[in-house]
Amino acid sequence: MSLSDFSKKQSKMGAAGGCVIESKVGQLPDQLAAIGLTPTFITAYVSPSLDIDQVGKLIFSRFPDVPKIICSTAGELFAQKGSLYCEIGSYWDRVVVQCFDASIIAQAEVVSLPLGCEDLRRGKIEISLRERVERLKNRIRNLDISMDIDHRDTLALYHL
Numbered sequence: 333m334s335l336s337d338f339s340k341k342q343s344k345m346g347a348a349g350g351c352v353i354e355s356k357v358g359q360l361p362d363q364l365a366a367i368g369l370t371p372t373f374i375t376a377y378v379s380p381s382l383d384i385d386q387v388g389k390l391i392f393s394r395f396p397d398v399p400k401i402i403c404s405t406a407g408e409l410f411a412q413k414g415s416l417y418c419e420i421g422s423y424w425d426r427v428v429v430q431c432f433d434a435s436i437i438a439q440a441e442v443v444s445l446p447l448g449c450e451d452l453r454r455g456k457i458e459i460s461l462r463e464r465v466e467r468l469k470n471r472i473r474n475l476d477i478s479m480d481i482d483h484r485d486t487l488a489l490y491h492l
Contacts (some may be wrong), residue, residue: 347476351443356425357382357390364394371431373440374400375489379424385397387427399440401489437487441479445471 350371353363376391378384388402448467451458459467480486 340486348433349435350430352431353427353429355427355429357427358425360387360390360427360429363434364390367394367431369431369433371395371398372434373432373437376402377428377431378402379406379426380404381424382427388394401442403461404439419448439479441477443475443477445475 348369349365351369353367355363374391374395376387378387384402384404391400391402439467445468448459448464448471
């Protein structure tokens, strides 16, 4: 399925492949309830003006067992009306939720990886760049991932 096929089907809440919701937080429960497909993975992008925990609870209550990544964003990507990003006003009340079914993502797993940047957050550089990269490599190697990873059919989605 190409991205253009996905965008044609996204308006149908039960279309095979996936759907995308652009919603105000107050309308999100009804829009989530209208989704007819069975997602295998969900991503959600929450405007920084909103309570991300509240949005997360809404999504988790509708799809409790589906792997998901929910993050705040400085601008929601959602190609519509000739623009790549959603329009922005002085206050964002917008959530973009993308649901993918097994025809696009057969299996998903979400893992968390500490960056080890506590020194940088304190405003001090205590670890060299080379050592920082080595530590990240070791953390990646030591991740406990239950699914098979094959470069021919596996996608890693990374958010900071």
